[in-house]
Structure formats: structure tokens, C-alpha cells
Amino acid sequence: MAGPTTESCYVGVDVGTGSVRASIVTKSGKALASSTQETKTWRDPHDHHVFEQSTTDIWSRIGVAIKDCLSASGTEPSAVKGLGFDATCSLAVTDFGGEPVIVTKGEQIGGHGERNIILWADHRAEEEAELINRTGSVVLDYVGGKMSLEMEVPKILWLKKHMSPERFSQCQFFDLPDFLTYQATRDSSRSTCSLTCKCSYVANSGWQKDFFEQIGLKELSERGYAQIGAKDGEDVLIAGMPVGEGLSKNAAEELGLLPGTPVGSAIIDAYAGWLGTIAARFADDKQGLSEVPTIEESGHRLAAVAGTSTCHIVQSPSGIFVNGVWGPYKDPILSGRWMNEGGQSSTGQLIDFILTTHPAHPELVELGKKVQKPIHSILEERLEKLRMESGVATLTELTKDLHLYPDLHGNRSPIADPRMRGSIVGLELSNSLNDLAKKYHATLLAIALQTRHIIDTLNAAGHHISSIYMSGGQAKNAGLMQLFADVCGMPVVLPPDSGGAVVLGAAMLGRLADEFAQGGGGSRAKFEGGAGGEVVGHYGRDDTAWYAGVPKSLPKREEAA
Incomplete structure (x- = not known):
């Protein structure tokens, strides 16, 4: 192996349904090393709805993965200038000291213990979701008219019903991406992505006190939403904005990095897939290599992140309300832009x-x-x-x-x-x-x-999707990709590393955090070149250059509220 690498680089961490992946990425977007570590999931043999995980297990696997990357690439910790996380939209529960709180039904629920994550795929909160969907609240307008039991509020309501009031009052509730930045920095700032997409934080108006009181969660509003997020959105951060003072001393030791390393505000894994793929350049037989797309052009591209389940992300300059499709969400990645999220629960x-x-x-x-x-x-x-x-x-x-x-x-x-x-x-x-x-x-x-059904529904509501940008494990399945191209009648663009596109999106957050922390928000923070790709079906093949457009300046906090 060559000598130690001192070139500036960034670490991305992607927490999926069954594993953790870390990658070290250069400014040019080249992955120097990658490591994948499996994580544990508990099932209830008597209840097929139950899927639980552990933040302790996930965090330890993250540490192993990052240290593996440092060792394999010869990268010095001092060369790592930023760290970014993405994760599944699962509910992580701790006390206010950060200790994990058990979410498993039974006498131990609410006590300290390892099983403290209700996975996104967990469907225990069906009754709670039905109660929420009978309210007619404005909150429902921003989730396609019906809240999914996969989101965090139904799960929190389920926990309240099964936990003693004393234990419930001691809980902090995190969408998993936000827990990871909390664990890294001990700063409880939350991301716009997690709060708006999964926690009923409404665009332009914030928390809805009447909604929480109506469904039986008035405790959250009475405590200034400290259990679920910052009061009145005071500490809600757009993707990549620096969290706290960077890595804490303890977290730095656990991850093999330096204290103070900037940590970018996290995003949900599907949105990291959008960030890591949607602005790619590609070539076809007739037109040659495409131009670097504008933000407007990227709105015609659907990011499909396909693993255990599949998420479909599309952005637009204004909010588009689509029945049965989550959103519209404001500012989940880019300030002033809106996104809708379709999905298939099992693919x-x-x-x-x-x-x-x-x-x-x-x-x-x-x-x-x-x-x-x-x-x-x-x-x-x-x-x-x-x-x-x-x-x-x-x-x-x-x-x-x-x-x-x-x-x-x-x-x-x-x-x-x-x-x-x-x-x-x-x-x-x-x-x-x-x-x-x-x-x-x-x-x-x-x-x-x-x-095709999801794309047709999005387009009928006002989107104009004309291509699909795939990432995730299913992108390796050539037969399935050809079916997408044929059935949907549009090109399907693939990354050269189907699993690496999402973690690349996470690494971009680390770079943004570094630039913002240094006062360099005027940079466009792009990852150019160095990657190959292919276009599926009759659209031919060629190399792909990756690029990500980001806010030109650091958004003010009131813009994120």
C-alpha cells in the first residue's frame, strides 16, 4: 500500500435496513475505500408486524466501517474534513442523556436496553395511524392525504399507549438520521428532511399544536417539542448545514476521526440517493454527452432508490399535492425547493x-x-x-x-x-x-x-418526469432495469456503483458542512467526474460524470422553518 493519504476527503455513512456502509470520498467524487457491516434486526415470532433494531449496534458497526476505510485507504484522520450521515426513516428512542430506551412491548418497555429502534418496516402502529387519518388535520395535506404507519408520529403514539407516563416523559424521539448526528455531536438539532418528511413538521408553519393535542400527544407541545425536535423550529437545519461543534471527543474516538470534524445535517437514505444520482450526466447514441443539468432540469428526473423497499423522489420549484404520495415537503435538501416521495413497501x-x-x-x-x-x-x-x-x-x-x-x-x-x-x-x-x-x-x-403507476400519478398531478435515475442493490439486476425502461417508457440511468450512490450523497453532506463551517457557503460544492455509468435499454451506454447542485449560500434558520 502507498503511504498515508493526506488529500482532503470526506466520509459518508449510509445506514440501510440490514447494514451500515461507510465510504471515504475525495473532492472529485472518487471513493478511496468502502466498508459494509451487517446490523441486527429483531423480529417477534408471534407478531409479523414487529421489526426492531439497536442504536448501540448500529453505532458500533459505523465505527468498524469507518476505521476499515481509513485503514484500507491509508487515509490520515486529519485528512477527513467532513462527515455526513443518511439512514432509514426509523424511530430511535433515548432518554435525555442519550441512553437507549426499550421499545419492545412488555414490562420492560420504556426502560434502558438495547432494542430501542422501531424500524421503518414495523407496522405495529396501524390503529394509531387510522386515528390520525380521521382527524382531517392540515398535517395530512402534506403526506398525500393519509399518514403512513411507517412514519414517526403513529409510532410515538403507540409508545405512549404502551409505556408508563413517567417513562414516556423521559424519552427523546429521533428519526434515525437525526439520532446519528446527535450521537456524533451531542447537539440535538434536527434536520428539515427528517422533521418535514416523517415527523409532521409542516412547511412554512412548523409544528401544529392542535394536531398533537387532537391525537393525544399534547405532552409534546407542552414541553416545547423538546422530545421530538427543537421548539418552533429554532434548531432545524437544511441538509449539510454544520451540526453543533462537530464531532465530540467521545464520538471521534469511537469512529477513529478527530474531534471537531464538521458533521453535516443528515438526510433520509432515499434523499441521499437523490443527491448522489439526480444531477448525473449521461450519453446516448444520438445526442452525445449531456450537459450538466440545471436544478430545473433535474425536476424531470425521478430518483428511485431500490433496496429492501423502493423510494421515488422528485423535486419541484413549488409544492405539488399528489393523492397517495408523500409530500409536498419543503426544504428537505435544497432551500426553497419542494419534494414528493412515492414508494413501494416491499421490492x-x-x-x-x-x-x-x-x-x-x-x-x-x-x-x-x-x-x-x-x-x-x-x-x-x-x-x-x-x-x-x-x-x-x-x-x-x-x-x-x-x-x-x-x-x-x-x-x-x-x-x-x-x-x-x-x-x-x-x-x-x-x-x-x-x-x-x-x-x-x-x-x-x-x-x-x-x-409506472406511481410515475403516472405524479405526472397527472403536475410533475413532468421523463427519466429514472436508479440506485441501490436492485440496480444490479439488468433484467429488472430493462423492464423499468420498457414499462415506464423512459430512460433508466444507472450509477457505476449501485450501492455507492447513496453513501456518496452522505459524503456530500460532509463536504457541505466543512465549507459552511469555514464560511465558504458561496461554493457550489460539486463532485465532478471520475465515475462511469450506463443508460439502460435502447439509450446506449457511456460514462457518467456526477454533479450535485446545492444552495449557493448558507440558508438562514428562519428560511428552514
């Missing part, structure tokens, strides 16, 4: 479920080991063979009698009903590998068709 998870529950799955795994190919490639080859043998033109025609509805874990958008369930119609009396291949294709097609 990667659905594909895994269809594969692993089929009787032929063990045979597929063994075949993959024998021929040393990914199982998805084997399935694609099997499907093509079946298509040719059947004498049909497309795989859709091959599976025309097999229909799969994908909402096995509820519908996030645009039907917005967590009680929706999936179905398969057209089953054959077969447990063969051929049957598994057909069900696999039907699953991919269902996911693509539902994406």
Missing part, C-alpha cells in the same frame, strides 16, 4: 421472498454454485430458453397467464393502504425450476408496473 424483500419460499430454491442455489453464476443470471438464462422453446416474442407473453400483485406488505403509494395484501393468479401444479423462473419474472414485472 427487494419481495423478490427474495418469492425466491426463497419456492420449493426449487435449494436447487437454484446449488446450480449457481456449480456453474459459478449469480442465481438471477441463471433465472434469466432459463427464462430466455423457455421463451425460445415456446416460440413467443417476449417474456411477458411467456408469462401471460401468470399474474402477481406485489403488495404483500401493504401499499405505500399511490393507494396508500398498509392493509393491502398480495396475490398470485394462474398457478400451475409445478414446483420446478422453470416454475420458479416464471414467478420470478412475474414479480419483476409487477414491481415495474407499480413504478
Whole structure:
């Protein structure tokens, strides 16, 4: 390995549903090193709604990942000029000293213990969400007309119902990205992204006292919202703004970095995917390399972040109200800009479920080991063979009698009903590998068709989406990406590293924090060049240069409220 790296660089941390990923990124956007560490999730064998995690476990995995990156790249801690986080929109609960508080139903709930995160996928708060959705509050206008049980307020209300008043009063409630900046700095400032997107903080008017009183959470307003966020938005920060005084001494030791390293205000993982992909340049056969897009042009691009679930992010200069689609949210990343967020509750998870529950799955795994190919490639080859043998033109025609509805874990958008369930119609009396291949294709097609449903709904409401920018693990699935291009009738642009796009967005927050901390808010803070990419389908392939537009100056705090 070469000598120690002293070039200025930035650390991004992405906390996903099942793992933590850290990356060290240069000013040019080049990743020097990356490390992924698995995290723990607890399930209740008697209640399939329950998904719980631990901030202690996640934080320790972050430390391992960052130290791995420093070691692998030879980067000196002094070269790291900024740190940024993104995470899933899960509810993290601590006391006011930062100690984790148990969220598991039972006698221990509200006491100190490891299981202190209600994961985004946890659906225990169905009754609480239904109560909220009967209020008719203005809050609902900014979540597509119906609040999801995946958001934080229904979960907080559930905790109040199952926790003693004494214990509940001692709790701090964080959207997970904000917990990470709190743990890093011990500053309790919250992000506009988390508060507006998941915590019922309304654009231009802030906290809605009447709403919290109406649903039975008057304690939050009576205490000046100290349990859920800063009073009247006083400490609400736009993405990348410096949090507190940077890394605390303890956090710096745990992460292997220097105290005082600037920490950028965090964002939800899907929004980091938007930041890391949406301004990419790409090439097609007819037009050549595209120009660096304007902020206005990026509004025609949908960022699809596809992992366990899929989120669909699009921005606009003014708020667009879309029934069944979350938002419009003001300032979640860029000051003065609005965003809508569609989503599918189960996509990667659905594909895994269809594969692993089929009787032929063990045979597929063994075949993959024998021929040393990914199982998805084997399935694609099997499907093509079946298509040719059947004498049909497309795989859709091959599976025309097999229909799969994908909402096995509820519908996030645009039907917005967590009680929706999936179905398969057209089953054959077969447990063969051929049957598994057909069900696999039907699953991919269902996911693509539902994406088309979401895009059509967004465009009908006033958006003008004309391309999809993918990131996340599913971007590796060439067959699925081609289906997106075909079904949605638009180009699908892929990053060269499908998993790295989101953590790149997090690293950008670290760079912004560094520039803002130095009084350099006039810079556009862009990550240029150094990355390759491809455009799916008939749009050809070429290199992609990544670029991120950010506020030209540090927004005033009152602009974020």
C-alpha cells in the first residue's frame, strides 16, 4: 500500500435496513475505500408486524466501517474534513442523556436496553395511524392525504399507549438520521428532511399544536417539542448545514476521526440517493454527452432508490399535492425547493421472498454454485430458453397467464393502504425450476408496473418526469432495469456503483458542512467526474460524470422553518 493519504476527503455513512456502509470520498467524487457491516434486526415470532433494531449496534458497526476505510485507504484522520450521515426513516428512542430506551412491548418497555429502534418496516402502529387519518388535520395535506404507519408520529403514539407516563416523559424521539448526528455531536438539532418528511413538521408553519393535542400527544407541545425536535423550529437545519461543534471527543474516538470534524445535517437514505444520482450526466447514441443539468432540469428526473423497499423522489420549484404520495415537503435538501416521495413497501424483500419460499430454491442455489453464476443470471438464462422453446416474442407473453400483485406488505403509494395484501393468479401444479423462473419474472414485472403507476400519478398531478435515475442493490439486476425502461417508457440511468450512490450523497453532506463551517457557503460544492455509468435499454451506454447542485449560500434558520 502507498503511504498515508493526506488529500482532503470526506466520509459518508449510509445506514440501510440490514447494514451500515461507510465510504471515504475525495473532492472529485472518487471513493478511496468502502466498508459494509451487517446490523441486527429483531423480529417477534408471534407478531409479523414487529421489526426492531439497536442504536448501540448500529453505532458500533459505523465505527468498524469507518476505521476499515481509513485503514484500507491509508487515509490520515486529519485528512477527513467532513462527515455526513443518511439512514432509514426509523424511530430511535433515548432518554435525555442519550441512553437507549426499550421499545419492545412488555414490562420492560420504556426502560434502558438495547432494542430501542422501531424500524421503518414495523407496522405495529396501524390503529394509531387510522386515528390520525380521521382527524382531517392540515398535517395530512402534506403526506398525500393519509399518514403512513411507517412514519414517526403513529409510532410515538403507540409508545405512549404502551409505556408508563413517567417513562414516556423521559424519552427523546429521533428519526434515525437525526439520532446519528446527535450521537456524533451531542447537539440535538434536527434536520428539515427528517422533521418535514416523517415527523409532521409542516412547511412554512412548523409544528401544529392542535394536531398533537387532537391525537393525544399534547405532552409534546407542552414541553416545547423538546422530545421530538427543537421548539418552533429554532434548531432545524437544511441538509449539510454544520451540526453543533462537530464531532465530540467521545464520538471521534469511537469512529477513529478527530474531534471537531464538521458533521453535516443528515438526510433520509432515499434523499441521499437523490443527491448522489439526480444531477448525473449521461450519453446516448444520438445526442452525445449531456450537459450538466440545471436544478430545473433535474425536476424531470425521478430518483428511485431500490433496496429492501423502493423510494421515488422528485423535486419541484413549488409544492405539488399528489393523492397517495408523500409530500409536498419543503426544504428537505435544497432551500426553497419542494419534494414528493412515492414508494413501494416491499421490492427487494419481495423478490427474495418469492425466491426463497419456492420449493426449487435449494436447487437454484446449488446450480449457481456449480456453474459459478449469480442465481438471477441463471433465472434469466432459463427464462430466455423457455421463451425460445415456446416460440413467443417476449417474456411477458411467456408469462401471460401468470399474474402477481406485489403488495404483500401493504401499499405505500399511490393507494396508500398498509392493509393491502398480495396475490398470485394462474398457478400451475409445478414446483420446478422453470416454475420458479416464471414467478420470478412475474414479480419483476409487477414491481415495474407499480413504478409506472406511481410515475403516472405524479405526472397527472403536475410533475413532468421523463427519466429514472436508479440506485441501490436492485440496480444490479439488468433484467429488472430493462423492464423499468420498457414499462415506464423512459430512460433508466444507472450509477457505476449501485450501492455507492447513496453513501456518496452522505459524503456530500460532509463536504457541505466543512465549507459552511469555514464560511465558504458561496461554493457550489460539486463532485465532478471520475465515475462511469450506463443508460439502460435502447439509450446506449457511456460514462457518467456526477454533479450535485446545492444552495449557493448558507440558508438562514428562519428560511428552514
